[in-house]
Amino acid sequence: NAGVTQTPKFQVLKTGQSMTLQCAQDMNHNSMYWYRQDPGMGLRLIYYSASEGTTDKGEVPNGYNVSRLNKREFSLRLESAAPSQTSVYFCASRGYNSPLHFGNGTRLTVT
């Protein structure tokens, strides 16, 4: 069972570069989420998609965009990376009345 798959696992960007973090789930879950995790801050919600075709802002959406490509895939895009976006990014999915299932994260460094 793959669960939630995130790519890439590691990435280094220079300030101003762009990139897209990919996430796919094979559990037929309706809802998908992007969180960032920073030391001492816990997990903070960036964007979420309650169902295919919808996306909504979370706590810290500035500097990010998302696309719910289909039911399986939810991507996170950084248009112009900044050092403040250095973090570990987690994608998660959730079915009806079920807990969040997380991927193993993407560690992003912006220099």
Next chain:
Amino acid sequence: TQLLEQSPQFLSIQEGENLTVYCNSSSVFSSLQWYRQEPGEGPVLLVTVVTGGEVKKLKRLTFQFGDARKDSSLHITAAQTGDTGLYLCAARGADDYKLSFGAGTTVTVRA
């Protein structure tokens, strides 16, 4: 502003000792979840508590939801090195799709 306050932030104990971590808020929640996260991986759900005053046991782990449903605790009896990890509490606010996390307690159990 953190919706959920966890304490302590760090805890280091000897194998065989007991420990308790706390999750507090000024808000009332319909349910609260505890997750454990190991290095390089995403968080994994341990338990969901729903009823005020509820106590749930998972082997050596005991979870309690406060009577007023504003706080929760996790107690580990006779800790083992395998209990080492980051423990996170999480709860939904007004929007059922948004799950907010506390900053976490890093537990280290020394052999």
